[in-house]
Amino acid sequence: MKEQIQESSSSISSNSDIDVYAAGGLIYRENLEDKSLEVLIIHRPDRDWSFPKGKQDPGETLLQTAIRETEEETGFTCRAEDLIGQVNYSVSNKKLKKEVTYWAMTIETGEFKPNNEVDMIQWANYEKAKELLTWDRDKKILGTFTDWYSHKNKQSAPEDLETQNEHASGSNMHTKDNSDSDLKRIESNLALIEAAMDKAVDGDLEAAEDLMSQVKSRTKESSLQ
Numbered sequence: 228m229k230e231q232i233q234e235s236s237s238s239i240s241s242n243s244d245i246d247v248y249a250a251g252g253l254i255y256r257e258n259l260e261d262k263s264l265e266v267l268i269i270h271r272p273d274r275d276w277s278f279p280k281g282k283q284d285p286g287e288t289l290l291q292t293a294i295r296e297t298e299e300e301t302g303f304t305c306r307a308e309d310l311i312g313q314v315n316y317s318v319s320n321k322k323l324k325k326e327v328t329y330w331a332m333t334i335e336t337g338e339f340k341p342n343n344e345v346d347m348i349q350w351a352n353y354e355k356a357k358e359l360l361t362w363d364r365d366k367k368i369l370g371t372f373t374d375w376y377s378h379k380n381k382q383s384a385p386e387d388l389e390t391q392n393e394h395a396s397g398s399n400m401h402t403k404d405n406s407d408s409d410l411k412r413i414e415s416n417l418a419l420i421e422a423a424m425d426k427a428v429d430g431d432l433e434a435a436e437d438l439m440s441q442v443k444s445r446t447k448e449s450s451l452q
Contacts, residue, residue, distance in 0.1 A: 247318065247325040250293035251280025252305055252332040253372045256350065264376055266356050266369065269300060270347040275361035278368075279345070280327050289328045300345045303337035309379075312371045314364040329368055331375060 254267040270276050281296030283289060290307060297305050307330040315326045339348050351359060353373055360366050420439070 244324055245315070245326045246323040248283040248289065248292075249280050249325060249327045250283060250289040250296065251278050251327055251329050252293050252297035252307070253278060253311055253329050253368070254297065254301070254303065254305055254332045254334060255372075255376065256333070258352070263352055264373065265350040265352055266372070267301065268349055268351055268356055268359055269345045270349070271344060272346045276349075276359045277361060277365050278329065280329070290330065293328065293330050293332075297332065298337065300342075301337070301348060302339045303334045305332035306335050307332050309375065311375055312368055314368050316362075316364055329372070331372060 256265050256267075257263070258265050267279070268276050269279050279297045279300040281292065281299065283292040284295075287295070294305060294307060297303065309331050311329045311331050313326055313328045315324065317323065318325050339345075341347070349359065353369070356369055357366050360369065
C-alpha cells in the first residue's frame with residue numbers, strides 16, 4: 228500500500244487541462260459507542276462545509292501536500308492510508324480548472340484550534356456528513372470513501388463463529404493426538420525398563436544395558452521434537 232501511495236502521489240501532471248493542483252484528507256474514525264464510521268468535516272468561515280485540503284507547493288508530491296494542508300487546517304498530524312480519488316471543478320469564475328486528490332487518513336497526534344481558515348470541525352456519520360457538505364463534488368468523494376471503507380472492513384473482518392469453532396475443534400484434536408502419543412511412548416519406555424530389570428535379575432547385564440540405552444535414546448528424541 229505504501230508503494231501505491233507514493234506512486235500515485237507523484238503522478239501530478241497527467242491532465243494538461245488542470246491549472247491548479249491540490250490535495251486533502253478524508254480523516255476518519257470509528258464511533259466508540261456503536262462502531263459506526265465517522266468522517267471529519269471542516270467549516271470555512273462564510274464559505275462552506277467541506278474536507279481539509281489546499282494547494283500544492285512547488286517541489287511537493289500531492290501526498291505531502293495532503294498531509295501538510297490537513298495539519299495546517301485541523302491541527303492534526305495524520306497518517307495517510309490509501310488513495311481515495313480526485314474531484315475536478317472550476318474556480319475564479321470558471322477560468323481555472325482545479326483538481327483535488329484525497330487520501331484516507333487517521334489521526335496520530337494534535338488538537339484542533341479555530342484559525343483564520345477553519346473556525347469549526349465536526350465528526351459526522353455518512354448521513355450527517357452528506358447533509359452538511361456544501362458541494363456535490365464532496366458528497367461524491369464521500370461516497371467513494373465509504374465504499375473504500377466498506378471494502379477494507381470486509382477484507383479484515385474476523386472469522387465467523389463457525390470457522391472459529393472449527394479451528395478450536397481442530398486444535399483440541401491436535402492436543403488430544405499429542406497426549407495419546409505421549410502416553411503410548413511412556414508405556415513403551417516403562418515396558419523396556421521392566422524388561423531391563425528382568426534381564427538384570429537373570430544376570431544378563433549386557434542385555435539390560437542395551438534395553439536401557441533404547442529408553443535413553445527414545446527420551447532424547449522426544450525432548451527434541
